[in-house]
Amino acid sequence: MYSTDKPYKKEVLDIIRATWSTPYVEVLEGGTYPVIHRKVNFPEIDHTDGIGTKGLYHWRMRTFHKAICDALAMNLNDLAMAQAIPYKMQCHLTLPDECGEVVVEIMRMLAHECKIRNIAITGGETSIQNTSQCMDISLTVSGFLRNDFSNRPRAGDIIVGISSNGLHSNGFTKVREVFGEDIIRPEFVRATRLYDEAVWQVASCFNIHGMVHITGGAYLKLKEVLRDVDARLFGFPTDHRYPIFREIYRKGISDEEMYKTFNCGIGFMFSLSSSSARSVAQIIPEAIIIGAVQTGSGNVLIRSQFSGALLKF
Amino acid sequence: MYSTDKPYKKEVLDIIRATWSTPYVEVLEGGTYPVIHRKVNFPEIDHTDGIGTKGLYHWRMRTFHKAICDALAMNLNDLAMAQAIPYKMQCHLTLPDECGEVVVEIMRMLAHECKIRNIAITGGETSIQNTSQCMDISLTVSGFLRNDFSNRPRAGDIIVGISSNGLHSNGFTKVREVFGEDIIRPEFVRATRLYDEAVWQVASCFNIHGMVHITGGAYLKLKEVLRDVDARLFGFPTDHRYPIFREIYRKGISDEEMYKTFNCGIGFMFSLSSSSARSVAQIIPEAIIIGAVQTGSGNVLIRSQFSGALLKF
Numbered sequence: 001m002y003s004t005d006k007p008y009k010k011e012v013l014d015i016i017r018a019t020w021s022t023p024y025v026e027v028l029e030g031g032t033y034p035v036i037h038r039k040v041n042f043p044e045i046d047h048t049d050g051i052g053t054k055g056l057y058h059w060r061m062r063t064f065h066k067a068i069c070d071a072l073a074m075n076l077n078d079l080a081m082a083q084a085i086p087y088k089m090q091c092h093l094t095l096p097d098e099c100g101e102v103v104v105e106i107m108r109m110l111a112h113e114c115k116i117r118n119i120a121i122t123g124g125e126t127s128i129q130n131t132s133q134c135m136d137i138s139l140t141v142s143g144f145l146r147n148d149f150s151n152r153p154r155a156g157d158i159i160v161g162i163s164s165n166g167l168h169s170n171g172f173t174k175v176r177e178v179f180g181e182d183i184i185r186p187e188f189v190r191a192t193r194l195y196d197e198a199v200w201q202v203a204s205c206f207n208i209h210g211m212v213h214i215t216g217g218a219y220l221k222l223k224e225v226l227r228d229v230d231a232r233l234f235g236f237p238t239d240h241r242y243p244i245f246r247e248i249y250r251k252g253i254s255d256e257e258m259y260k261t262f263n264c265g266i267g268f269m270f271s272l273s274s275s276s277a278r279s280v281a282q283i284i285p286e287a288i289i290i291g292a293v294q295t296g297s298g299n300v301l302i303r304s305q306f307s308g309a310l311l312k313f
Numbered sequence: 314m315y316s317t318d319k320p321y322k323k324e325v326l327d328i329i330r331a332t333w334s335t336p337y338v339e340v341l342e343g344g345t346y347p348v349i350h351r352k353v354n355f356p357e358i359d360h361t362d363g364i365g366t367k368g369l370y371h372w373r374m375r376t377f378h379k380a381i382c383d384a385l386a387m388n389l390n391d392l393a394m395a396q397a398i399p400y401k402m403q404c405h406l407t408l409p410d411e412c413g414e415v416v417v418e419i420m421r422m423l424a425h426e427c428k429i430r431n432i433a434i435t436g437g438e439t440s441i442q443n444t445s446q447c448m449d450i451s452l453t454v455s456g457f458l459r460n461d462f463s464n465r466p467r468a469g470d471i472i473v474g475i476s477s478n479g480l481h482s483n484g485f486t487k488v489r490e491v492f493g494e495d496i497i498r499p500e501f502v503r504a505t506r507l508y509d510e511a512v513w514q515v516a517s518c519f520n521i522h523g524m525v526h527i528t529g530g531a532y533l534k535l536k537e538v539l540r541d542v543d544a545r546l547f548g549f550p551t552d553h554r555y556p557i558f559r560e561i562y563r564k565g566i567s568d569e570e571m572y573k574t575f576n577c578g579i580g581f582m583f584s585l586s587s588s589s590a591r592s593v594a595q596i597i598p599e600a601i602i603i604g605a606v607q608t609g610s611g612n613v614l615i616r617s618q619f620s621g622a623l624l625k626f
Contacts, residue, residue: 006530031464032395032538036357044349046435048403048453056444082345090361090453092405122359125451130486131369132445138438140361140403140453151344173443217319225345 008100024087050138069191071137084143091124153210158277159291164267210271230296236305321413337400363451382504384450393512397456404437466523471590472604477580523584543609549618
């Protein structure tokens with residue numbers, strides 16, 4: 001917990017305390033650790049994720065706010081996909097060097113982002129590991145489930161994709177393989193886009209059959225939600241405004257590897273009835289129709305934006 | 314969550330599923346992630362900790378079960394100190410190399426330890442970071458608080474310490490400084506002792522005024538629970554069966570640094586009335602009276618086992 005031996009820990013405790021009163025939870029000082037009292041009682045989901053080896057670039061470039069947005073997006077996008085309302089979190093910060101000022105700066109930015117989202121930071125850990133060149137921000141976020149959401153695309157659905165804003169927080173081991181260890185480019189530290197607001201906007205107006213956050217494993221993630229149906233993705237933009245994916249492809253990465261590793265321009269997908277899909281594509285910024293669901297056996301069929309080849313996963 | 318793109322993930326999901334039914338919680342398959350339904354409703358504490366740079370030695374020596382015991386101890390000892398009953402956890406595993414067999418092996422051992430303790434593993438993340446030489450097992454464990462425990466040692470109390478079984482999981486950056494990067498000794502991978510059973514045994518029979526798990530920050534942790542009192546620790550064993558501490562001291566680490574960094578042979582402390590303390594010292598294995606609490610201002614006074622010097626923190 002943020003109150004032990006290190007001089008900055010008292011400051012961090014004061015920072016997180018500002019997040020403790022929300023509509024969902026009241027966190028109170030306990031004898032030893034903060035004590036969580038729920039104001040509502042629903043089933044819950046817990047979700048843990050960090051920023052992976054993208055933390056190497058964030059650490060070198062000191063892009064800490066973008067690192068926080070990445071960590072939040074990796075968790076909040078997944079919770080939104082499950083229609084869970086995030087209400088509390090623990091933060092495990094791992095840094096290559098002991099630097100109290102950086103810890104305080106990161107926790108202040110994280111607390112700000114949490115405060116405006118009604119997420120209480122209930123504690124965490126700061127670990128200094130000089131065995132690594134990479135920072136990590138691992139968050140464990142709990143979310144309430146008001147309704148369980150079955151997440152099953154149906155035959156006849158249309159798939160609407162929302163643009164990513166670049167590489168997001170996956171595939172960075174491959175990025176380093178392709179570009180070498182020493183190249184850093186602005187694209188490598190651009191923060192992952194948050195889709196939670198778009199999800200709630202769509203969910204409040206339409207009956208969503210399925211949703212997928214395109215993250216670790218990229219388009220293979222679709223396979224987790226397909227039952228007795230196939231997804232056909234044929235509408236990837238070929239002139240995407242983030243040319244990084246085409247650049248990586250041209251460096252010799254196969255079509256299959258591209259779609260198994262990178263979001264390739266689409267960060268989130270909805271599966272809806274045809275009429276709902278057309279409305280969603282109109283009202284959500286940067287949403288486009290990219291595919292359809294048909295009777296099948298859990299396959300993902302992709303018309304590659306890079307070569308035009310038809311891929312099957 | 315343990316069900317995405319990697320071949321071992323389905324196996325891991327099956328492994329953690331075995332922990333999902335406990336007296337405290339029922340975890341059910343959800344549309345996207347496992348859904349947690351509590352059977353009891355108490356205030357709670359969340360606690361996050363990992364194994365730090367001790368993970369360097371565990372990774373090199375493949376001492377995965379000991380690594381799990383370390384991760385559990387770092388969390389369960391702290392929760393026991395707060396008298397919280399652990400009931401669920403998320404696991405964030407970070408490994409330097411992709412190795413599905415190791416992930417499955419670790420999760421199987423963790424699930425076994427959790428099952429016997431009625432802790433449900435509700436999900437987590439596996440992150441491969443080839444930017445690090447070090448594995449980490451970061452757990453976020455939630456615990457129920459049946460009663461809030463104020464954790465305040467009182468003037469007149471006697472302090473009972475329980476022996477550690479060596480270095481535990483702190484001070485490993487210092488260990489590498491002292492011994493160099495390439496030396497690995499059996500003492501470096503000995504698992505942290507779990508004190509949770511001892512705590513519940515003492516709590517069921519005696520009125521505990523204060524407790525401290527000697528972990529990161531070592532004896533400075535005592536300062537967090539002292540209010541208007543000082544702790545005097547004068548009874549450290551000088552012929553401790555783990556000579557590693559004396560060996561480190563002899564390599565030029567100061568008395569102050571030793572007690573700020575290492576457990577120096579005592580891993581957990583209770584502060585109790587004089588009569589209770591004497592009984593506890595008799596019934597708990599390897600418990601000894603090591604000090605007393607007196608009116609003061611939050612200081613920790615230590616008679617060093619190494620030089621005999623009186624230290625003040």
